[in-house]
Amino acid sequence: MQAKEIRSKFISFFEEKGHKYVPSAPMVLKNDPTLMFTNAGMNQFKDLFLCNATADYTRAVNSQKCLRVSGKHNDLEEVGIDTYHHTMFEMLGNWSFGDYFKKEAIQWAWQLLTEVYGLPKDKLYVTVFEGDESEGLKFDQEAYDFWKEFIDESRILNGNKKDNFWEMGETGPCGPCSEIHIDLRSDEEIASVPGKDLVNNDHPQVVEIWNLVFMQFDRKADGRLENLPAQHIDTGMGFERLAMALQGKKSNYDTDVFTPLIDKIAGEAGVKYGQKEETDIAIRVIVDHIRAISFAIADGTLPSNNKAGYVIRRILRRAVRYGYTFLNFDSPFLYKLVDVLADQYKGFFDELDSQRELISKVIKEEETGFLRTLDNGLKRLEQIKDKLAFQNETIIEGREVFELYDTYGFPVDLTALIARENGLTIDEAGFNSAMAEQKNRSKADAASEKGDWTEILTDSKVEFVGYDQETAESRIIKYREI
Ligand code: ATP
Numbered sequence: 323m324q325a326k327e328i329r330s331k332f333i334s335f336f337e338e339k340g341h342k343y344v345p346s347a348p349m350v351l352k353n354d355p356t357l358m359f360t361n362a363g364m365n366q367f368k369d370l371f372l373c374n375a376t377a378d379y380t381r382a383v384n385s386q387k388c389l390r391v392s393g394k395h396n397d398l399e400e401v402g403i404d405t406y407h408h409t410m411f412e413m414l415g416n417w418s419f420g421d422y423f424k425k426e427a428i429q430w431a432w433q434l435l436t437e438v439y440g441l442p443k444d445k446l447y448v449t450v451f452e453g454d455e456s457e458g459l460k461f462d463q464e465a466y467d468f469w470k471e472f473i474d475e476s477r478i479l480n481g482n483k484k485d486n487f488w489e490m491g492e493t494g495p496c497g498p499c500s501e502i503h504i505d506l507r508s509d510e511e512i513a514s515v516p517g518k519d520l521v522n523n524d525h526p527q528v529v530e531i532w533n534l535v536f537m538q539f540d541r542k543a544d545g546r547l548e549n550l551p552a553q554h555i556d557t558g559m560g561f562e563r564l565a566m567a568l569q570g571k572k573s574n575y576d577t578d579v580f581t582p583l584i585d586k587i588a589g590e591a592g593v594k595y596g597q598k599e600e601t602d603i604a605i606r607v608i609v610d611h612i613r614a615i616s617f618a619i620a621d622g623t624l625p626s627n628n629k630a631g632y633v634i635r636r637i638l639r640r641a642v643r644y645g646y647t648f649l650n651f652d653s654p655f656l657y658k659l660v661d662v663l664a665d666q667y668k669g670f671f672d673e674l675d676s677q678r679e680l681i682s683k684v685i686k687e688e689e690t691g692f693l694r695t696l697d698n699g700l701k702r703l704e705q706i707k708d709k710l711a712f713q714n715e716t717i718i719e720g721r722e723v724f725e726l727y728d729t730y731g732f733p734v735d736l737t738a739l740i741a742r743e744n745g746l747t748i749d750e751a752g753f754n755s756a757m758a759e760q761k762n763r764s765k766a767d768a769a770s771e772k773g774d775w776t777e778i779l780t781d782s783k784v785e786f787v788g789y790d791q792e793t794a795e796s797r798i799i800k801y802r803e804i
Pocket residue numbers: 362390397406407408409410411413530531532533558559560561562563
């Protein structure tokens with residue numbers, strides 16, 4: 323089953339059950355101070371869960387663009403190393419706002435997976451919240467009882483608060499959940515492992531695909547859990563992981579969601595995917611990151627030096643460096659993937675298609691800029707590495723991390739990543755104080771140079787609102803004071 327069909331089957335299944343299709347919210351949030359990026363399908367419905375708002379529907383279905391690179395849900399370090407965590411991914415979800423609860427959520431999830439998609443029942447596992455004394459939370463007997471109508475009790479596992487109590491962020495709607503996992507190992511492999519304990523124990527081929535959250539609480543700023551005025555259902559299924567399961571693959575990257583991108587980048591680099599671990603990781607990182615970058619730009623967040631824009635810049639530079647070091651790209655290459663991506667999502671996420679030229683131009687400019695300093699920065703890092711080896715030290719000093727940031731445009735996490743690859747670490751606290759010192763210095767400089775003039779427009783007070791004019795050569799960028 324092709325990815326497109328997988329997505330539309332999910333949506334129509336729930337539409338037939340009275341759910342209203344609600345389009346994906348932008349990936350970059352503009353008006354939630356607790357969250358920078360959409361990290362789950364439920365974000366746009368937060369006020370409905372809290373009963374601060376009402377809608378003309380009580381059931382919804384959608385496919386949400388999510389980004390997990392910051393805050394409570396940050397998967398950046400996993401990406402490319404494993405085969406099922408992405409920075410940007412699609413989350414398929416169905417919701418009940420004070421309407422149905424655990425019974426229907428469980429029954430329909432099971433029906434969709436096993437009857438509509440035809441996944442083998444004996445390869446599925448479910449987890450149930452075991453409770454947590456410190457918060458006075460009980461074992462979820464109710465969910466357990468509904469599950470055992472469908473699945474053998476030996477395949478229902480208990481899960482702790484970390485995995486089975488879902489929270490959006492530090493505050494907000496939350497509740498116990500049941501996760502559905504699929505075992506993609508071959509029968510021989512399963513038979514060779516004694517017992518079933520392996521499941522849920524981070525085996526790369528035993529993967530969580532769907533999470534059914536039973537929204538019952540609101541986490542307050544002081545950490546207290548308060549009952550919500552009503553009970554809701556919030557589910558999230560990783561689209562790319564579901565595609566892996568349905569297409570009989572062992573990696574998200576082997577599905578048709580990613581293969582066109584991989585073919586393109588491998589072709590450009592003149593390498594074959596699947597031959598060498600180091601190159602494969604680089605390819606996975608690049609095809610992952612280009613999605614995050616392109617969708618963010620399409621949603622109005624350009625790479626920049628502050629807030630969400632800097633997160634996107636960091637991801638982009640990370641991708642450029644993987645390409646430069648492991649695939650020998652010394653000229654811009656990421657932007658060449660935009661067309662492939664836009665073609666792929668045409669008909670569902672049309673924002674890529676309608677802005678493809680702008681997106682590739684912005685990316686190409688960013689790549690060009692960073693490639694100018696990347697080589698020198700890497701050489702500087704080599705010197706630092708040699709010095710540390712000579713001194714028998716393993717920590718890169720804060721002021722050196724700052725130099726890499728300031729002179730060569732290396733985001734801290736990029737320096738940390740390269741350090742890790744070389745068995746080193748960085749002094750992050752030292753970096754932060756070097757950064758603070760520089761900020762103070764530039765403030766003092768600004769005050770002395772400008773005399774009466776004080777800076778009133780700091781970066782954090784402007785917001786990109788779009789391009790005014792777009793021609794082949796020029797672009798006038800519009801910012802609005804906020
Ligand atoms: P995991 O334990 O694998 O990190 P999670 O429990 O953090 O996943 P949830 O918050 O429950 O994930 O999100 C719902 C679903 O979204 C998951 O069941 C999974 O299928 C999918 N998902 C979560 N994080 C990612 C990611 N980084 N990339 C791709 N899919 C993801």
